[in-house]
Amino acid sequence: MHHFMLANLLTEPVGVAHYMAVGAVLFVCGVLCMALKRNALGVLMGIELVLNGANLNFIAFGSRFLRGEGQGLGLDGPLMALFVIVLAAAEAAVALAIVLNFYNNYDSVDIDRADQLQG
Amino acid sequence: MGDGIYWPTFFFLLFSALACGFALAVVFSRNVVRMAFYLVMSLASTAGLFFLAGEDFVGAMQLMIYVGGTLVLLIFGVMLTSQKQFVEMKTPAGQWIVGLVTGCALVALLWMAAFETPQWQPISRAEAEAVAVQPTATPIGVALTNGRVDQLDQPDETLRGGMSSYLLPFEIVSVHLLVVLIGAAYLARAKRRSPSAAAPG
Amino acid sequence: MDSSWLPTLLALAWLTPLASFVFILFFGKHAGPHGRFAGTVATGAIVFSCVLSFVAMFGAWLPNNELPEAHHGDHAAGGDHDEHAEDGEHADEADHETFIRPAASPFLLASSGGDRGTISLVADTAEGEGDSAEHHIAPNGKPPAVYGVFYNLVTFGKLKLDISYYIDALTVTMFCVVTLIASCVHFYAIGYMHDELHEPYTDHEVTLTDGTHLVRKGRFYRFFQYLSLFCFSMLGIVIAGNLAMAFVFWELVGICSYFLIGFYIERHSASTAANKAFIVNRVGDFGMLIGMMALWSSLGTFAFGDTQNDQGEVTEPGMFSVLRTEENHYALAPTESMEVEGARVVGEGEEGESSHAGQWLLLIAGVGVFCGCVGKSAQFPLHVWLPDAMEGPTPVSALVHSATMVAAGVYLTGRVYPIFTPEALLVIAVIGCITLFVAATIAITALDIKRVLAYSTVSQLGYMMLALGIGGWSAGIFHLITHACFKGLLFMCSGSVIHAVHTNDMSYMGGLRKKMPITAYTMLVGCLAIIGAGIPTSMYGLSGYYSKDAIIEQAWSFAGANRGNPLLSILLIAPVIGAAITAFYMFRLWYMTFAGEPRDHHRYDHAHESPRVMTMPLVVLAVCAIAIGWSVPGTNLSITSLLEQAQPVGTTPGAEGVLAENLVVPAEQLSHVKAVKIPAGWAAFSAAAFGVLLATIIYLWRMLNPAEIRDSFKPLYAFLWNKWYFDELYDLIFVKPTHWISGLIAKFDRGIIDGIIHGTAATAKAAASIVSNVGDRTLVDGTVNAFANRTWDFGLMLRRLQTGSLRTYVLAIAMGTWITYMLVSFIMVARGTG
């Protein structure tokens, strides 16, 4: 690690790395949600968090404020982020439908009960 | 001005602290409705980060769609788990420990990767202040339908044709959304019992 | 319609039976009840072909190709001689001078020669009959013909295999004859094969091991399928423009005859007869292949006609043009390449002078091609298949023996006539002579009605070959055509009789004239035609009268020309005696069948006249048998004039042998002079009359008992009854030694080779059992099973990893990512790249 970048915070701009750090936290929180929540809706929220963490990275890469003019991804960053948002919405719709079906079949949203595929 | 507080960094710290904190709250909350609330807060803070990065449009989009989407999540949470026994589903402590260790390791890894890459270091303050504010909706709109305004001065002629637009992905995503809507409606529709299964008489 | 239509018309006539064949092949079984309409389709196709052929003849050929105004092959012309006897030599000479070759036509290959149009034939008619050295007959040029290529199948260097056509008067005439006879046969077959429509069909001649008769499905449609293919193949030979194509259809005819003779495949006799016909034909075809190789290797072409470009210039000369060049006055002369090639083959002419290597090669080629014709036309010594071929249904016999298969041999001999050297012609003549005599004698004793006709066919084919061999090209071909009509008629009549009495044996027949008059009298017409009934030296007679007398005249002329070689006079004596024998056995047949008292009343009572669909073709053919030799009143249109027009290039003046130096083949015109015509005519007539008289004495008037005659000539009778022991001879020469050698080899095989092999096998087996028990079962199986068990255990272990729980998977993915990264970076650090 070259220099710890929290050293001159508040006086210098942040970089892509800082955004990525936040994105990493969101991502890992999402993963933990998925891994630790027994509630299917909790898992869905974890997915949203994961996608959001990824989005943050896209935005960071695309931003001119973080990497200077003409350095970043340009419009690709926000466009990708937009697509992720839209697809996340679609994913949420389908996932909710699945959860509803699951609830209809099991009278529960505990995904630990969906283990018919175990070896 | 000068070497004083660089306000965008201040707000970055604020919003990132909110986003991370609420994300952690999501992980550690047991009540699904509270989880949803924290999630919205986290997402809204992220939207703030988007605004800070100069992407107003995506930020507004984030607010709009995630709020709408999470709202629905919330409703489902309330509806499906309003019975008491489902509100709290305990995860074994062992899994918590394993999960947290893994999560910490992963975060450490990602942070290391992020901060060790020279290209991702911050630019100087003067450089950042020189960046002009630009409208964000119009380029995105043009890029989705017609072409890339940020690539107008692309020196490589051969590359310019390839940077025409995101029209096709846009269309694909649109159709995808439609399909998903129909599919979700089909999946979630109320199953009616067939008349033959009904009791005679 | 100009003659450019000819190829189209004839190709259409040729391909229509193929279309019918294909249709029946795919849909025949379902065409109507039991495939009844297959017959209609096939008949319609052949009738359509017939119509097209006649359209080609009268619409495209005759208007474009002027016939010779007067000619000498015709008995009508012979009559003219008599009528104009007072006018003396002048008239005769004028007659000759007005013999004009056909007019030039821009579409014809033979249109280029300017002098050909005015060739006059100057023959020494006074005493020239025996002195061939003095005749001054100018050679004829190329006959008017259309040659072209439909489609080039393949080209291997110089060897081009084309679907081509060579159309001259002979082709068109043969098309008409073949399709006409085939049409009649088709109609006839619809009636004759009616039994096959019964489902199931019981074959009373096949007895199964349990004593019952074979019951099978009817094969009506299949019969017509074969007939169509047969007609297609025959027409293919006729239209063929090169020897290779002719050979292909030649073989197709062979396979069709195999199918048709073996139509009742369940009958042992039928299947063996089919095999026999096929194998014997292969023997002949082997010779033909040799001939073709000789021709192609030395000439480099198979084509009959010359290939022309758009300007009418000859680009690739055909076989005939190469061998008989215009500079050489169309005389047969081997080419230089032939000399070289012949020297290589024959091994002569190293010194270069007085080399006859080319002549030898030509002889080999000619005799080789003729070998094929021997097989197909059932000439001695390959005639043995034809009588056995009577196992096929009678319509097949009628078709095979009249217009198609056996005619193919004669036709091909006539087609490639320009390549035959005088020596080759002598071979042909001798073979024909032997054949006609042998077959005629066998026919005397035969009792099977169809066998009599079969041997008669062989005999008549011998006549044709003899005629061709002694220089009577038009006589031989003319006899082929007339014979096609009356032999078709005779076979169909016999079929009608068999249909009525359900037996082939004439000793069960007799007196059928009252029961089936149409059959009886049409058959009588056929008999009269075959013996050549007519008023001697006049122009009135049945068809056979013209053709057979022409042959005898030519034989007379030949004998006169070769007076120096008395042995060759057998070629005259044999046909005359043959004519007598022919008359005898034909009338023996007729009397035994139709005259006198019925011998088997049971069969006689059940006999009945055949249905109209069978008798109508008889009537049609009877009319043909009477009138086919006549010329159309008021015109000079007749078969003979057509044949005159198609006379092969350079064959009119006759020829002299090179290898056999004193051999003379006289010109055909020379046989029409009175000095030859009158004695020959009377000889033929008296021979025939004698034969008829003898038959009448023995079989009608019963003045002599046939059984007594049989007893008094017992060895001769046995010799004839056993067909000159030909089958036994072949059995002794070919079959027995083959069996003996095979037996030896088989013993060697079983005793020694099998022993070695069995020993080796036993050793290997013993070794294998050791390897199997010790190595395989224990070691290999043990290893494999151990692997399998470990895999199974490992699988059970892995199974526990699949918990089915989403959350575990997510955790595993996260941990996996982390561990992978760590591993990769560790490796990179270890390598010093990180």
Added chain:
Amino acid sequence: MAEFLANYLPAWLAYMVAGAIHVGLIINLVAVGALVFIWLERKISGRIQDRLGPTRVGGKFGWLQTLADGLKLLTKEDLVPGGADKMLFRIAPYVSFCASIAAFLAIPFAGGDYPFIVQHVNTGVFFVLAVLGLEVFGVILAGYASASKWSLFGAMREAAQVVSYEVPLGLCAVVPVMLAGSLDLVVIGDVQQGWFTNWLIFHDPATFLIFWVYFTCATASVNRAPFDLAEAESELVAGFHTEYSGLRWSFFFMAEYGSMFSVSLLASILFLGGWNGPLPITEWLGLTAANGDIAWYIGQVLGVINVIGKAVAGVCVMMWIRWTLPRLRIDQVMATCLKYCTPLAAAFFLGAVAWQWSLPGRTFFGLLESPAELQSVSEGWSDATAAATDEDEPEASEDQTVSSEPSRKVAAAKLTGAAALQIASTNLQGGK
């Protein structure tokens, strides 16, 4: 303002002071606005119901009545039901209130090169709609956290209703965006300069019609009668705020009135000319930047009065509707949205596009020439059309890439046309 203050103060302090001033103004606006509107509503309902309304407190008009109510609410006990989720119960009103106030951050009150706005967001329309949508969040949280079935029902209804009405609302808002070529509310307001004929509501028949669709949807999205299903007092006692009392309750009300005010502001900016009066009085009076800062400031203040006046008028119309029409059933509410408003909005949007395509550069139902700002957008349209149909390359527009020239909005408006033009011509010339 921060820049101005930075001349006299340290930067951080300048920003803080500026932020405090802005927030104070906004909160004042919302809070005072709520007071005024509650009083207004009481008076209007009274008039509509043929009575006087409040008269005692504060003189003849009772204008202090609301203030007195506010004081009463402040002193009331803050009750939390026993079964409630206490944290969410307490937070919920603030969520609603914050969302409502946050919408004002991006709403300009006067335009020009230095607009009166807290934060100039270049995706203003979108931002305002998005933030307004957040308000429902507090309502739902309140309904859930109250542990009361009335509250829960109200919250569910609110959620369904708001989520549905976002769609047609967005579609309606897109029409002015399309016509002005920008999501920036300042730009949208400025292109309607001049006479009232330049107002976008009068641009063409489709915009005229879609304004009413917008107003209906806006009414529904802020839970005003006849769409106030979330609090339907005849069915659900008081809906989501049944269990609330005191100041928390009043926050909900301030949020509701704030939202009413903000959607009305949005309507006035999007359709009704914003800070531009029906007649160009400021120009006639010379109250422009050309005549000095004072004149400019007066002009801007006139604009603020203008836009607030239009918004108040809109709020009054909402009140008028509330006291006139009966409440719809929930299924009728949903049918209105999904069966009528959404298709109508889509159809009118297409109509507006078609009109603009066929008559670029025309306004007031196509009768008049557009003002300069609208004209530039129209030029973009027609340039794009020309580029699509014509291969001749018009004069290169590279100098029109975004620069720092003062009339940024014009450049932004032109950007669409310029970029489209250039890219279209590039693609047409074989995709070099």
